[in-house]
Each structure stands twice: as C-alpha cells, then as structure tokens.
Amino acid sequence: MKKRILVYGHLNDSQLAQLNQDFEVIIFPDLTSIDDTAFRASLSGAHGLVGASLVITPELLDAAPHLETIATISVGYDNYPVEELTRRGILLCNTPDVLTETTADTGFLLIMAAARRAVELAELVKRGEWTRGIEPKYFGSDVHDKTLGMIGFGRIGAAVARRGALGFGMRILYSNASPKPELEAQLGAEHREMKTLLAEADIICVTVPLTTETEHLIDEQEFAQMKPSTIFVNIARGKVVNEAALIEALKMGQIQAAGLDVFEQEPLSPESPLLHMKNVIALPHIGSATHETRTAMAQRAVDNITLALRGEHPISLVNEEAWKPA
Structure with missing residues (x-):
C-alpha cells in the first residue's frame, strides 16, 4: 500500500506527477484552516504533509498517528512545534538556499x-x-x-x-x-x-x-x-x-x-x-514570491518528502534529532 501525502501548498503538474509515482496524493488547493472537515478526515491515514502557512498544533498531530514527515514550502518554521515533532519522531523539512x-x-x-x-x-x-x-x-x-x-x-x-x-x-x-x-x-x-x-x-x-x-x-x-x-x-x-x-x-x-x-x-x-x-x-509578504523561486521551493519540498518517506535523508532537515537511519 502506498504511503499517503496531503498537499495543501501549490505544486505544479510535474511536481504532483512526481509524487504520484510513489505515493497516494490528496490535494487541498484552497485549504485555509486545519479544521477543514475533509482535511481532518484524511489526517488519520497521512504519512506526509506538504504545504505552508498553516499553524500545525500538537492537537492536529494527535489526529495523524501515522505521520512521518512534514515538508514546509518555506525556510521559516515558526508555525511548527519543532520540539513536539522531534519527540514524536516526525521529520520537519524546509527550503533554505533556494529563496x-x-x-x-x-x-x-x-x-x-x-x-x-x-x-x-x-x-x-x-x-x-x-x-x-x-x-x-x-x-x-x-x-x-x-x-x-x-x-x-x-x-x-x-x-x-x-x-x-x-x-x-x-x-x-x-x-x-x-x-x-x-x-x-x-x-x-x-x-x-x-x-x-x-x-x-x-x-x-x-x-x-x-x-x-x-x-x-x-x-x-x-x-x-x-x-x-x-x-x-x-x-x-x-x-x-x-x-x-x-x-x-x-x-x-x-x-x-x-x-x-x-x-x-x-x-x-x-x-x-x-x-x-x-x-x-x-508589501504583502512577497519576499520569495516570484514564479521561479516559488517553483524551486515547491520542488525542494517535493524532493524532501520523497526522500524522507523512502527512508533516505532529506535535503533540508530542520530537526536532525528526529532522523533515525534505516
């Protein structure tokens, strides 16, 4: 059975196709709240999350018992409870360098x-x-x-x-x-x-x-x-x-x-x-908002989660303490 990834950040067709080769991918293109009913229902079987902007809480993590990796499409990770993720053994990946x-x-x-x-x-x-x-x-x-x-x-x-x-x-x-x-x-x-x-x-x-x-x-x-x-x-x-x-x-x-x-x-x-x-x-928080850079950030997130869910070390890992080599 393929591992499930929930995508709530913008990925292009090529990036989605890359994920679909190895994983079951569920897309939430207009997700604005972690309380979204469909999103919540999908969390119970999720192994990975790809997106940005949403605040991830310990309560949300409780609803995702199989979660292994979160790939944020950002360099900043203040929306994520890093210590809690590490305690649970969940990898958090980000996108430095490209932006x-x-x-x-x-x-x-x-x-x-x-x-x-x-x-x-x-x-x-x-x-x-x-x-x-x-x-x-x-x-x-x-x-x-x-x-x-x-x-x-x-x-x-x-x-x-x-x-x-x-x-x-x-x-x-x-x-x-x-x-x-x-x-x-x-x-x-x-x-x-x-x-x-x-x-x-x-x-x-x-x-x-x-x-x-x-x-x-x-x-x-x-x-x-x-x-x-x-x-x-x-x-x-x-x-x-x-x-x-x-x-x-x-x-x-x-x-x-x-x-x-x-x-x-x-x-x-x-x-x-x-x-x-x-x-x-x-300005409306446009620091990395160019076509080229946002595409590169999304690609880094896709590569990060692909590697992590295969059991390989991701390119950009925030909480190295959570990494457990196979």
Whole structure:
C-alpha cells in the first residue's frame, strides 16, 4: 500500500506527477484552516504533509498517528512545534538556499523604495500632481556610500549585505550572529553589538529568524537608539518587531522611514496606522514570491518528502534529532 501525502501548498503538474509515482496524493488547493472537515478526515491515514502557512498544533498531530514527515514550502518554521515533532519522531523539512537571493532582492527593493520615497512619489504622479520640478520637501536619501546595519547575518542577511557592499559601496555592520571572518574579508563587514549598530547605521535591515529570544527583539528602546534619519527594513518575521513601538517611532520622527514585507498579524489589518503613513512601504509578504523561486521551493519540498518517506535523508532537515537511519 502506498504511503499517503496531503498537499495543501501549490505544486505544479510535474511536481504532483512526481509524487504520484510513489505515493497516494490528496490535494487541498484552497485549504485555509486545519479544521477543514475533509482535511481532518484524511489526517488519520497521512504519512506526509506538504504545504505552508498553516499553524500545525500538537492537537492536529494527535489526529495523524501515522505521520512521518512534514515538508514546509518555506525556510521559516515558526508555525511548527519543532520540539513536539522531534519527540514524536516526525521529520520537519524546509527550503533554505533556494529563496535566498530573491528575498534579498526584496530587502534591497525596500531599502531603495523607502530611501527614495518611490511609492509616495509614484502615487503623486498618478494623481496628476506632478506639475513642476520636484521640490526639496520631496527629496529622498542616498543609499550609496551609507552604512548598512544587518540584524542577522545568515544566508539572506549576507546576500542583502553583498548587494550593498559590492553594488552600492556601503559600509556593512552586523549583529545577532556569530563572527563571520569570511564575510568580513569579502565585504569588509564589521561585527558590532546591536546597541552600537543601531546608533551607527543609516539603514537597518532585519533578517533574524523568529524564536522566543527574537520575538520583539526590536522594541521601543531599540528605536530610541536609532538616528532620526534611519531607514528601517524588516524582511524577517513581523513578530521580531514590536509594531506598536515602530508606529510610535515613525510618528515621533525617531526614524525616517520603514520598508516592511512582514507584520505581526497577516494580512495587515485595514485599521493599521501603517497603511496611512507616507513614510512606510508595506508589501504583502512577497519576499520569495516570484514564479521561479516559488517553483524551486515547491520542488525542494517535493524532493524532501520523497526522500524522507523512502527512508533516505532529506535535503533540508530542520530537526536532525528526529532522523533515525534505516
């Protein structure tokens, strides 16, 4: 009897065909809740899950006694109870590497757009209000030759820094990561305590993963340490930043502008003050949202779960402790 996989993330026809060669595949293309009746009914015979965005709970795991592997179509895994999965011997696979460059592109897009007030001024043109040369009150800030502070210096943080250092001649500072001598040599990056980085950087970009230690890592105290001219960018997770403190810092002029791809609650509430601030660029969590990258992420998830359910080590395993070689 073939093992059963429940798919609730987008896979293309080729990827579904690959899974169907070896497994029974049940697709839930529009699944928005783990309480979906059909999904719940299928869990009892499921050996694998492929998808993203849904919060996986211990209670859901109780309904899936045969579950062996979850392949998330994401690099982040804060929606998953990793310790509980490990305790139950369930493998959790993710998709690092394949989205690094695309997410870094998004980060630098936000840096440029916020610094040069691109969205605000594009809307001015669309409203027909561009009737003469742009006045100083609409001027933005240069990006080249500025100091870029990276809070987090993993794959994505390093890729953002590489764009800044090699493409724009930026000085690179980094914190919340162990020293990276190789990147220091390549990019001239300098390791700093976060307090020092916050005070020195002209542009601050957050790329740390969300953990219990990093939740609200950037709070009222951190914004108070930044320059009034600071451009603040978050492409990590929304809960890494205290959104109320960010809003207050923008209102009070403690920082100049913000570029955000992630929020504490997603989708962002229509009532959020961020939507009405001219100095905020707000994107709908599009860090990896290109055709090429999402296809590559889905393929990594397919390859991960195929290997795992065959008893082979997956390419990208989060909880190595749960791996038990055959």
